[in-house]
Ligand code: SF4
């Protein structure tokens with residue numbers, strides 16, 4: 470049924486869903502059942518995201534993007550549905566507590582700092598491409614308005630607006646370190662109110678500006694992760710000798726990145742804005758663009774999928790051997806099994822072309838002038 474809903478009809482459902490999401494913040498609707506009060510439009514993302522994800526998966530033509538949405542839904546189920554059932558709240562740096570779902574991006578939470586590492590190693594896609602409540606909403610509920618994405622110099626220059634909230638958030642972080650007792654009430658609360666208000670306003674503006682408006686122009690985390698994107702190991706390398714300047718990559722980019730200018734000026738895409746969706750990489754007809762992150766800098770990384778599967782399939786039974794007997798040979802084989810499975814999962818092969826026929830793509834990064 471979902472695959473039969475065309476893009477333009479989906480826009481009607483999308484507008485209604487976006488209005489419903491925004492109403493949960495701007496216009497809470499309370500009802501009373503059996504003497505208990507409920508807000509019927511509280512957090513509608515929890516059911517709207519999966520419903521629109523089905524439509525998205527059924528209509529997506531690009532197999533990679535289809536897998537990406539499936540991954541997103543898996544992460545949504547883990548981080549936003551299952552884990553909150555077991556972990557109610559988490560402590561923040563200032564000694565206060567926050568509900569788990571709200572804490573993922575909160576300044577001073579554990580996940581806030583864990584994202585630093587993930588983004589440094591894998592780029593902004595560790596959050597903004599695959600794993601943010603916002604990206605779940607925007608890549609599913611708001612997806613029908615992707616064609617409204619504003620491109621061109623004016624809209625690209627608006628990206629600087631997000632530094633205002635970036636400075637505010639980091640001002641709050643410093644305040645938190647200096648005066649943890651009062652920072653939350655004096656600064657944090659009003660700050661989050663401003664951020665949420667801008668976020669939900671951006672939801673209402675999606676039909677006019679495209680689905681990634683907040684990510685492009687307003688999000689303070691977009692800016693924070695963006696800095697790490699620049700400092701870290703993620704980049705999209707370009708072989709400009711093959712580029713025909715056809716512009717397909719820019720048409721595909723939902724963040725409005727002027728890809729052609731960037732690759733001809735610097736030989737790569739390494740910007741605060743790129744959220745690593747890989748659309749430009751996958752759609753480039755000449756194979757100009759290549760994603761790279763920290764794994765490409767490990768010599769021997771890049772096992773072929775078949776070799777990875779072989780390692781996992783052989784390694785797993787070996788790991789179980791010590792359950793039969795704790796003989797030292799079996800323990801040794803189990804250790805070998807762990808190494809095989811890890812090597813299969815990570816796709817890493819330090820011994821080129823000799824062990825289980827691996828053929829790693831040894832990373833060769835040459836800076837262009
Ligand atoms: S830019 Fe901000 S809102 Fe958008 S996906 Fe990233 S963290 Fe979420």
Ligand code: SF4
Pocket residue numbers: 711712713714715716717718719728729752753754755756757758
């Ligand atoms: S799609 Fe590929 S060939 Fe076309 S402009 Fe972009 S990088 Fe160049």
Ligand code: SF4
Pocket residue numbers: 718721722723724725726728738742743744745746747748749750
């Ligand atoms: S530059 Fe490419 S990978 Fe980055 S956001 Fe744009 S389309 Fe996605």
